[in-house]
Amino acid sequence: MKFTHLGYAIAMVFIGGLVPNVCKAQSESSAYISGHLSLNKSWDSTIYLSHIPTFDDMYVMSNDMILAKADIDSLGYFFFDVDFLPEEENLYRLHIVKKDDTPATLIIGGKDENHHFLIANRFSQIFLDGAPEKPPFKTISYRNSSVNSEFQVITEMVSRADSVASKSTAAKRRLVEDQLLTNLLNIADTSSHFLVSLHAIYRSKFESNYGSNSDKYDAFLERWRKQDNPYYSSFAKHIPSSHTSHIGVWASFLTVLFAAVGFLFFRRGSRESKGLEKLSVQERKVFQFLQEGASNKEISEHFNIEMSTVKTHVSSIYAKLKVRSRKDVVNMK
Amino acid sequence: MKIQAAFSLIAALLLHVPLVAQNGKPTQFSMQQEAAMDLHRTIELDNDSKPAEITLSIKPGERSFDLSIFTMVSEGKLAIEVYDPNKTKQGSFTVGTQLDAGKKELVRGNLEKSWIEPIGGDWKVKIIPSYATGRIEIHTLTAVY
Numbered sequence: 013m014k015f016t017h018l019g020y021a022i023a024m025v026f027i028g029g030l031v032p033n034v035c036k037a038q039s040e041s042s043a044y045i046s047g048h049l050s051l052n053k054s055w056d057s058t059i060y061l062s063h064i065p066t067f068d069d070m071y072v073m074s075n076d077m078i079l080a081k082a083d084i085d086s087l088g089y090f091f092f093d094v095d096f097l098p099e100e101e102n103l104y105r106l107h108i109v110k111k112d113d114t115p116a117t118l119i120i121g122g123k124d125e126n127h128h129f130l131i132a133n134r135f136s137q138i139f140l141d142g143a144p145e146k147p148p149f150k151t152i153s154y155r156n157s158s159v160n161s162e163f164q165v166i167t168e169m170v171s172r173a174d175s176v177a178s179k180s181t182a183a184k185r186r187l188v189e190d191q192l193l194t195n196l197l198n199i200a201d202t203s204s205h206f207l208v209s210l211h212a213i214y215r216s217k218f219e220s221n222y223g224s225n226s227d228k229y230d231a232f233l234e235r236w237r238k239q240d241n242p243y244y245s246s247f248a249k250h251i252p253s254s255h256t257s258h259i260g261v262w263a264s265f266l267t268v269l270f271a272a273v274g275f276l277f278f279r280r281g282s283r284e285s286k287g288l289e290k291l292s293v294q295e296r297k298v299f300q301f302l303q304e305g306a307s308n309k310e311i312s313e314h315f316n317i318e319m320s321t322v323k324t325h326v327s328s329i330y331a332k333l334k335v336r337s338r339k340d341v342v343n344m345k
Numbered sequence: 346m347k348i349q350a351a352f353s354l355i356a357a358l359l360l361h362v363p364l365v366a367q368n369g370k371p372t373q374f375s376m377q378q379e380a381a382m383d384l385h386r387t388i389e390l391d392n393d394s395k396p397a398e399i400t401l402s403i404k405p406g407e408r409s410f411d412l413s414i415f416t417m418v419s420e421g422k423l424a425i426e427v428y429d430p431n432k433t434k435q436g437s438f439t440v441g442t443q444l445d446a447g448k449k450e451l452v453r454g455n456l457e458k459s460w461i462e463p464i465g466g467d468w469k470v471k472i473i474p475s476y477a478t479g480r481i482e483i484h485t486l487t488a489v490y
């Protein structure tokens with residue numbers, strides 16, 4: 013009996029020591045996005061996580077983009093279990109809403125800007141900390157995500173430049189914008205992470221800056237051409253096709269070539285099927301006039317031939333083409 | 346697109362006569378400061394798919410330009426794009442409802458931007474609805490030295 017009790021006690025000690033380790037291991041192995049925000053009472057205590065399928069969709073809001081929601085506790089902490097995310101890294105958006113707002117609310121700019129972008133996948137273990145500022149996501153730091161720290165550098169760089177530019181004279185604004193563009197293109201060129209690099213490209217307002225920096229944007233496409241994902245392809249669509257790929261150019265060329273050959277072949281086949289090949293050279297000339305609705309007299313005058321000759325040609329044309337009237341000839345067009 | 350007639354008329358008049366405030370003439374609209382103009386425009390959408398463009402004329406030398414766009418859709422999709430006179434996109438967003446949603450839903454999108462010494466000329470707000478039902482409110486505040 014004593015032996016049994018002793019064994020039980022040993023077993024309990026063993027299990028007791030083991031269970032916390034198992035739990036710890038489980039918690040360490042599961043993916044999460046967690047964080048802390050300093051919010052005032054105007055904000056609702058729910059935070060939403062949305063998937064952003066391309067960088068063109070960064071500022072798109074709809075309910076079907078929202079993947080999950082989590083409570084923000086009274087101290088400002090939140091936690092998302094993200095085991096369900098894809099294996100590949102994707103772009104996501106966290107957002108909060110004002111108490112009276114619908115969950116699908118996006119506020120861009122101003123003191124109530126309500127969202128933050130980050131990169132994650134099903135293995136992510138991310139903790140972000142928001143400084144007590146307005147807007148709540150203005151200054152975010154990451155404790156254990158170098159890729160998001162790098163991503164955030166771009167966000168803050170743009171935000172800072174925007175802020176300075178919005179308070180600057182036109183001349184100073186140009187300098188600030190030029191410097192920002194240079195910095196962003198440098199990041200795009202040197203970052204080892206595709207989504208970070210692409211983020212810099214998008215923030216550089218490539219739509220209006222492509223003309224003066226086409227080499228940089230083309231270099232980006234070339235550098236990451238093996239990326240087979242919507243982020244890459246959606247950006248590539250914005251770039252003039254001559255730069256996207258030589259294969260594309262050749263494909264376009266061959267398409268046009270095949271279309272031209274096909275058209276000629278069709279025309280020939282069509283003409284042959286009508287029996288035009290049976291007409292003599294002179295008859296073909298007369299045929300063209302007939303199709304244009306010319307009278308025998310007009311044809312006679314044009315070719316300087318007798319009316320009887322015209323009639324002979326016309327009769328021959330009718331016979332060879334198996335038609336009965338001028339109307340049938342015109343309808344052959 | 347049903348633009349509320351009264352708002353449109355007032356807004357259109359005000360947008361094209363910014364010097365009224367500059368000259369210190371009494372105005373019927375709210376004055377944030379001595380030489381500032383606060384304009385409001387509301388646009389109602391009812392299953393709309395016709396794109397529209399609103400021009401905001403900014404005189405060269407204006408001190409500041411604040412633009413706020415508030416949108417709400419209950420059906421369909423709505424994209425907003427803002428361009429400066431150099432045709433550079435200064436902001437954009439899209440709000441959309443789920444096509445197969447069985448119940449009414451609301452989606453909101455707001456854009457707020459400010460510029461000191463804004464580029465003079467015609468700023469454009471492009472409105473691109475797709476079977477959209479909802480509302481757009483555009484507020485602008487311009488100030489001169």
